[in-house]
Amino acid sequence: MVTMTLFGSFILFLMISVPIGISLGMASVVTILTAKPISIESFTQTMIQGLNSFPLMAVPLFTFAGDIMGRGGISKRLLQVTGLLFGRFKGGLGLVSIAACLFFAAISGTGSATVAAIGLLMIPEMVRKGYGKTFSGALIASAGTVGVIIPPSVCMVIYAVAAGVSVTGMFMAGVGPGLLIGIGLSLYTLIYSIKKGYEGSREKHSFKDIILILVEAVPALLVPVFVLGGIYGGVFTPTEAAAVACIYGIIVSVFVYKEVKISDLLSIGYNAALLCAAVLVIIGISAGFGRILTITNIPVMIANSILEITSNKIVILIFINILLLIVGTFMETNASIIILVPILLPVVTALGVNPIHFGVIMVLNLAIGFVTPPLGCNLFMACQISDIKFDDIAKAILPWIAVMIVVLLVVTYVPNISLWLPKLLNMRI
Incomplete structure (x- = not known):
């Protein structure tokens, strides 16, 4: 009765276009009034306690840091450096874009910010050099998914809070899968570029030019060193690292590159909020919604029901991957994590899956949703900044999705890709 009322009313509210957060609250209130699993007072107190979390402070801070660094000229310097490294290869501009997205992901923490920062500069340049417009947009949209996998990642913070695991552990676990996605996308870019005859850059740089580019890019390249190095070295917590990133971003963007004015900081902070x-x-x-689930043992019942069907770990993980891929196509990523973690985590832990490894699987699944219609927020961002029709980019994205699904399967069934770095640094996982 409680399960049907809770999920039935939640789905009903979503179907009539009520926002997800309000749908959760209204479904909870309907369930409380009809089945009385907990009191309204207890529900309200749990809501407040859910927000009283120190790690959650990292969410607005990383959002602010990513925004100010995106506007402050850091992405432009990263592109210049990656151009030196990869620009001469076949499909060089595509490889440069992917490498720049990997670098910028270690700054921004979000997918859409990565697409905007790199895409605004690279999509017009790729089109000017003869690359297909839809290919260029699909490449940037796909590469932008690493923004939520390469640390620091807002989605990783949300999962860590929801699952009760270490934020630092989640950050470290995202490095291997993020790099693997970059390699997979680069291989496809290289193969496609050879087929289409996309040449690399023929621009020659003098030794003096190379030195100038590298020196100018030093402040940008030091961002992940300060932020991630401080976290992994135990100098500060991920939340404190987010504050450091904000301060460093202000210094670099306002006083070093001088592409953001002090008067802009208020509006950037307002947008982040x-x-x-x-x-x-x-x-x-x-x-509060999760409190009702816990009190009524709904996650345990769902876990037992799934395990009664099959206890085969491989099969269950396939089913969970399919579910998450479907959910990612129509539901916002952070909301999906918050809703599904209490339901799916008991299932996978019963199978012996490490919670941090499962967090990477979940985030990677939902990141693919960034480029999967009808939600596809990265696709919409790529369309917005490049004047590409959504229908056209939706067709061009299919091979990129296939590449990421292959990476997803490898990450799912080879846990050490996610856990090697936490183990190397003697993290308790």
Whole structure:
């Protein structure tokens, strides 16, 4: 009765276009009023406690840091450096774009910010050099998915809070899969470019030019060193690292590259607050929603039902991957994590899957949703910045999705790809 009321009303509210956070709250209230699993007072207190989390402070801070660094000229310097490294290869501009997305992902923490920062510069340049417009847009949209996998990642923070695992552990676990996605996308770019005859850059740089590019890019290249090095070295927590990233971003963007004015900081902070407000509302309400799930043992019942069908780890993980891929096509990533973690985590832990490894699997699945219609927020961002029709880019994205699904399967069934770095640094996982 409680399960049907809770999920039935939640799905009904979603079908009539009620926002996800409000749908969660209204479904919880309907369930409380009809089945009385907990009191309204207890539900409200749980909501407040759900937001009273120190790691959650990293969400708006990383969002602010990513925004200011994207506007502050850091992405332009990263592109110049990656151009020196990869620009001469076949499909060089595509390889440069992917490498720049990997670098920028270690700054921004979000997918759409990565697409915007790199795409605004690279899509017009790729088109000017003869690359297909839809190919260029699909490449940037796909490479932007690493923004939520390569640390620091806002989605990783949300999962860590929801699952009760280490944020630092999640950050470290994202390095291997993020690099693997970059390699997979680069291989496809190289093969496609050879087939289409996309040449590399023929621009020659003098030794003096190379030195100038590298020196100018030093402040940009030091961002992940300061942020991630401080976290992994135990100098500060991920939340404190987010604050350091904000301060460093202000210094570099305002005083070093001088591409952001001090007067712009207020509007950047305001935009970051607006972006995070909806997520934090969902987190608070979902804490109350999760309390109802826990009290009524719904996750345990779902886990037992799945395990009664089959206890084969390979089969269950395939089913979970399919579910997450479907959910990622129509539901916002952070909301999906918050709703599904209490339901799916008991299932996978019963099979012996490490919670941190499962977090990487979940985030990677939902990241593929960034480029999968009808939601496809990275696709919409790529369309917006490049004047590509959504229908056209939706067709061009299919091979890229196939590449990422192959990577997903490898990450799912080879746990050490995610766990090698936490183990190397003696993290408790």
